[in-house]
Amino acid sequence: MLCELENIKALMSDKGLHINHYKETILKRKIHSRMKMNKIDSCDEYTKFLYNNEDEITALMRSFMINFTEFFRDNQTYAFFGNYILPAIIQKRGKKSIRLWSIGCSTGEEPYSLAMLVKDADEKIMASIVATDIDRIAIDAARLGEYEDRKIKNIKKQYLKFFDPVSDRYRVKKDIKVIVRFLHHDIFSERLYGYFDVVFCRNLLIYLSKAAQIKVIKKIYNSLNKGGFLILGKTEFLPKELSDKFILNSLEERVYSKN
């Protein structure tokens, strides 16, 4: 399997898609599952099939990008953000503004939840959220901001006012949408978006190799204001190689601040 993985990596790289940042176990699992779906038994045959099939390249790439997300995922983390981080930033700044970056925002639930939380906490706070993801299809869905019933059924009542019902779906209201700027962006690209008070990078590092995790965290470090916060996913940790760059604020909520 290894040699085929190298061939597939090379093929994807020719297309400008760099999959070597992801954990090999995940890549192999996803390749096998795409082979199965296409009823192909040999890796050689699948590599040839990929060469001639742009749709399959997109499908394979999307299968590596695990898109699962939800509104107010890990509620306690949002509570920590609302109760401690948001007031700390406003107090330090001496003015009601905050700049956030949601990396790997998928279909938009995370940045929209943040926008709703900030707006609900204080109408007067000027929030601006940059929300990025490598998956163009996810970014298009995020921009649309329409969600099925099941997606909003666990949202606290106080936030339901930020949705409009449209036929069988719920659409995020304009005053929330204007807070969030969705951009197609690969975290491994050179492009950056200035400095942020808080960076949310949740449930992306788990899919990356150790070396890639370090690259991402270094980038985040350089994008944070002094004392700015980094929030990781509940099962993720700051690589120990970079532990001197951050102070741990909450292990439970995976909150760190720039040292």
Ligand SMILES: C[S@@+](CC[C@H](N)C(=O)[O-])C[C@H]1O[C@@H](n2cnc3c(N)ncnc32)[C@H](O)[C@@H]1O
């Ligand atoms: C599991 S989702 C996490 C969504 C959200 N942050 C959350 O915690 O609910 C991981 C997201 O990371 C995105 N992603 C994967 N590789 C990326 C990369 N190189 N640059 C930016 N986003 C990436 C995927 O497309 C996917 O939408």
